[in-house]
Amino acid sequence: GAVVSQHPSRVICKSGTSVKIECRSLDFQATTMFWYRQFPKQSLMLMATSNEGSKATYEQGVEKDKFLINHASLTLSTLTVTSAHPEDSSFYICSARNSATNEKLFFGSGTQLSVL
Amino acid sequence: GENVEQHPSTLSVQEGDSAVIKCTYSDSASNYFPWYKQELGKRPQLIIDIRSNVGEKKDQRIAVTLNKTAKHFSLHITETQPEDSAVYFCAASIHDMRFGAGTRLTVKP
Numbered sequence: 001g002a003v004v005s006q007h008p009s010r011v012i013c014k015s016g017t018s019v020k021i022e023c024r025s026l027d028f029q030a031t032t033m034f035w036y037r038q039f040p041k042q043s044l045m046l047m048a049t050s051n052e053g054s055k056a057t058y059e060q061g062v063e064k065d066k067f068l069i070n071h072a073s074l075t076l077s078t079l080t081v082t083s084a085h086p087e088d089s090s091f092y093i094c095s096a097r098n099s100a101t102n103e104k105l106f107f108g109s110g111t112q113l114s115v116l
Numbered sequence: 117g118e119n120v121e122q123h124p125s126t127l128s129v130q131e132g133d134s135a136v137i138k139c140t141y142s143d144s145a146s147n148y149f150p151w152y153k154q155e156l157g158k159r160p161q162l163i164i165d166i167r168s169n170v171g172e173k174k175d176q177r178i179a180v181t182l183n184k185t186a187k188h189f190s191l192h193i194t195e196t197q198p199e200d201s202a203v204y205f206c207a208a209s210i211h212d213m214r215f216g217a218g219t220r221l222t223v224k225p
Contacts, residue, residue, distance in 0.1 A: 046214065
């Protein structure tokens with residue numbers, strides 16, 4: 001089956017620092033990857049759509065300068081939380097769609113970010 | 117954009133009983149409807165999905181029904197077991213995927 005790898009699984013950082021999260025599709029190519037944020041006991045909220053070779057598409061209310069997305073290859077997308085603050089603490093999870101089937105989404109294992 | 121609503125938010129059933137979770141969506145162009153099961157702190161796991169050209173799909177104890185006209189779809193779990201306890205999310209997709217608010221299912225032994 002399709003595997004999406006996400007690292008790191010857990011990050012604790014000081015306020016003001018930047019954190020990079022990687023999302024890789026291991027056995028398929030993904031022209032599109034999606035970044036979600038999930039607060040405790042809430043649903044997955046789409047933050048942005050990451051498009052290989054082009055700019056990401058951000059959802060309303062998500063600051064593109066704060067959440068930098070890079071999708072430089074067909075198997076890797078990164079999310080950088082810049083100048084993180086305690087309110088950015090959340091579970092961040094990526095997903096990827098197989099470019100060949102263009103339907104099912106496969107999720108990474110998620111990154112629990114805690115900003116002190 | 118697409119808006120997905122999910123009910124109930126919590127559901128408690130006795131082991132062996134059936135559980136039904138319902139979702140509605142707003143965008144008639146949505147054509148793919150997956151259901152995910154998520155355990156605490158883990159990634160969502162796809163448990164069943166249905167395309168817009170199909171009305172019903174079954175996989176062992178799990179079934180999904182879709183009513184395109186009414187724009188709603190439901191998850192049915194029969195003969196529930198304690199290990200079915202988790203949070204279940206419905207989703208609707210055209211290009212990106214939008215999730216419902218989730219249903220916390222508790223199966224009491």
